[in-house]
Amino acid sequence: MLESVDVSIMNCLCPGDSKCSLLLAKTDNQNNDIGTHISFDGVLSFLESLDTWDALDKSTQDKLCKVGEILGDIINPAIYKDGRNNISNQYKDMNIDKIQWLEQRNPLLSSFVNHTTAYDISNRNEKKVNAIVYSIEQIYYTRNIKLVTPFAFQRNVVVFSLTNSKLCASLTGCWESSGSYSTVHNYICSPFEQVECPIGHVQCAIDNNQKLGISSGRIMVGSKMPVDICTSISNFQISESTIQKDETLMPCEWQTNDFSELVDQVNAYELKYLDTFRSYRNNIITEYLAKPKLTKKVDICGAQYDKIDIA
Numbered sequence: 001m002l003e004s005v006d007v008s009i010m011n012c013l014c015p016g017d018s019k020c021s022l023l024l025a026k027t028d029n030q031n032n033d034i035g036t037h038i039s040f041d042g043v044l045s046f047l048e049s050l051d052t053w054d055a056l057d058k059s060t061q062d063k064l065c066k067v068g069e070i071l072g073d074i075i076n077p078a079i080y081k082d083g084r085n086n087i088s089n090q091y092k093d094m095n096i097d098k099i100q101w102l103e104q105r106n107p108l109l110s111s112f113v114n115h116t117t118a119y120d121i122s123n124r125n126e127k128k129v130n131a132i133v134y135s136i137e138q139i140y141y142t143r144n145i146k147l148v149t150p151f152a153f154q155r156n157v158v159v160f161s162l163t164n165s166k167l168c169a170s171l172t173g174c175w176e177s178s179g180s181y182s183t184v185h186n187y188i189c190s191p192f193e194q195v196e197c198p199i200g201h202v203q204c205a206i207d208n209n210q211k212l213g214i215s216s217g218r219i220m221v222g223s224k225m226p227v228d229i230c231t232s233i234s235n236f237q238i239s240e241s242t243i244q245k246d247e248t249l250m251p252c253e254w255q256t257n258d259f260s261e262l263v264d265q266v267n268a269y270e271l272k273y274l275d276t277f278r279s280y281r282n283n284i285i286t287e288y289l290a291k292p293k294l295t296k297k298v299d300i301c302g303a304q305y306d307k308i309d310i311a
Contacts, residue, residue, distance in 0.1 A: 050064075071108065071112075074108075075106055075108050075109055076143070078106055079106055079109065079139070079140060079143045080143050080144055082105065082106060082140070083144045084144060084147070086104070087140060087147060087149055087150070088147060088148065090149070090150040091148045091150045091153035091154075091179065091183075091187075092187065093150065094150075094154060096150050096151075098130075098133050098151065099124065099129070101133070101150070101151075102129075102132065102133060102136065105136055105140075109136070109139065110136065113132060113136060113139075114132065117131070119132050130151075133151050134151070134152070134176075137149040137151060137152050137176070137177050138177070140177065141176065141177035147177050148177055148178070148179040149177040149178075152176045152177045152178040152179075153177075153178050153179050153183070153184075153187075155172070155176075155178055156169055156172050156173060156179055156184055157184055157187065157188070159172055160181070160184050160188075164228075166181045169181040169184050202235050202236065203235070203236055203237075204233070204235050205232075205233070205234045205236070206231065206232070206233050206234075207231070207232045207234075208229060208230070208231050208232075209229070209230045209231075209232070210227065210228070210229050211227070211228040211229075211230075
């Protein structure tokens with residue numbers, strides 16, 4: 001039900017005719033009539049009868065801009081309240097559905113953005129949906145500059161994961177509602193729900209991933225190189241096995257047996273493995289150390305120098 005509000009008199013351009021006056025007095029709460037001259041249905045019919053924006057004269061465009069200002073003032077508090085009460089903590093949930101999220105936003109704002117961008121709800125193109133979500137998020141962010149929205153925050157997490165750059169995450173948060181570096185860092189470091197260990201026979205796998213960065217300077221004593229090490233631990237159940245109850249596998253059973261032949265085979269395999277590993281390792285180290293040499297310059301006297309030496 002609409003409240004009674006005082007509004008001013010506006011001059012509007014009648015379709016296909018000269019100017020006519022439209023009296024906007026007080027809104028009737030019961031029949032949604034504007035004064036005694038025209039109803040809301042009449043206003044809608046009048047607006048629908050207008051031509052495209054470029055076909056309107058300057059006076060009509062100015063009055064439609066005034067209508068846009070009034071509609072913006074109407075939904076302004078609702079957008080701020082929706083962002084603060086409903087959206088502010090959604091960035092912690094990475095499983096939010098975009099379509100459902102759009103359906104929960106302010107209907108007047110969504111309708112305007114959808115029709116302005118020719119977005120067809122029945123034909124949900126993925127790129128178009130992403131663009132609509134981005135537009136709605138930016139409008140909410142413009143209304144509340146401290147707001148962090150879920151999908152913009154997801155983009156910032158991905159950017160930080162790919163670049164590992166604090167500066168990049170901070171810059172991204174300067175022009176969209178993706179949060180600052182501290183927000184991204186706190187989210188990544190926050191504890192998650194503990195995963196329960198499976199019941200029965202469990203296999204444990206541990207994997208270390210090492211990433212060596214390329215040194216930008218000369219190889220010398222005290223030089224540093226960025227190194228990242230990520231350890232992944234996985235506990236998983238292969239089957240509901242009773243292997244834990246097999247007494248023949250108990251240490252007291254097999255440690256007393258003679259495994260000298262097996263040990264010799266293992267040692268022989270280990271030596272062969274190390275020989276193969278050493279060759280690959282030496283090749284990699286040789287190639288890696290050769291890269292800085294290619295960037296060195298030679299002066300007239302034959303001495304080698306780097307770009308940093310002549311900076």
